[in-house]
Amino acid sequence: MRGGRCFRPQQETATMASPRTVTIVALSFALGLFFVFMGTIKLTPRLSKDAYSEMKRAYKSYAKALPGLKKMGVSSVLLRKTIGTLELVGDPLKRYAHALVFGILLTCRLLVARQGEDRPEPEASREEQANARDKNKVKVS
Numbered sequence: 457m458r459g460g461r462c463f464r465p466q467q468e469t470a471t472m473a474s475p476r477t478v479t480i481v482a483l484s485f486a487l488g489l490f491f492v493f494m495g496t497i498k499l500t501p502r503l504s505k506d507a508y509s510e511m512k513r514a515y516k517s518y519a520k521a522l523p524g525l526k527k528m529g530v531s532s533v534l535l536r537k538t539i540g541t542l543e544l545v546g547d548p549l550k551r552y553a554h555a556l557v558f559g560i561l562l563t564c565r566l567l568v569a570r571q572g573e574d575r576p577e578p579e580a581s582r583e584e585q586a587n588a589r590d591k592n593k594v595k596v597s
Contacts, residue, residue, distance in 0.1 A: 491543045498540030511536060524567040 475482075487552035492501070498515075501508035512532075519525055 461597045493569070495543030498536050522567060524570060 497507045498511050515532040515536040
């Protein structure tokens with residue numbers, strides 16, 4: 457007895473994982489398998505020749521949509537293989553996922569901004585804009 461109370465040692469009880477923990481682990485495992493599957497499809501036709509052909513076609517269209525990649529020397533094949541490899545080894549990169557997504561978003565924003573700069577404006581439209589600005593000005597005397 458300690459201080460007038462009975463002292464009982466704690467009994468060991470079997471603890472079960474909460475349903476929430478089981479769900480999160482199951483979803484993480486399923487998502488990991490999905491990324492491995494998709495990464496493998498992007499790299500090799502062994503799992504599905506149709507899906508591999510579809511991925512090749514899709515990445516060709518992605519490369520056409522981003523001309524900045526071509527300027528940097530990134531072909532559709534290199535882009536597909538890089539992303540496929542990242543999906544396969546992506547599990548250790550989970551802690552950097554937010555930074556990677558943010559970096560990709562910033563890069564896309566930069567590419568969009570640069571595409572607007574690459575287009576030369578016709579000389580006639582510049583003169584029309586200047587004339588329109590002059591007409592809208594109010595003269596104060």
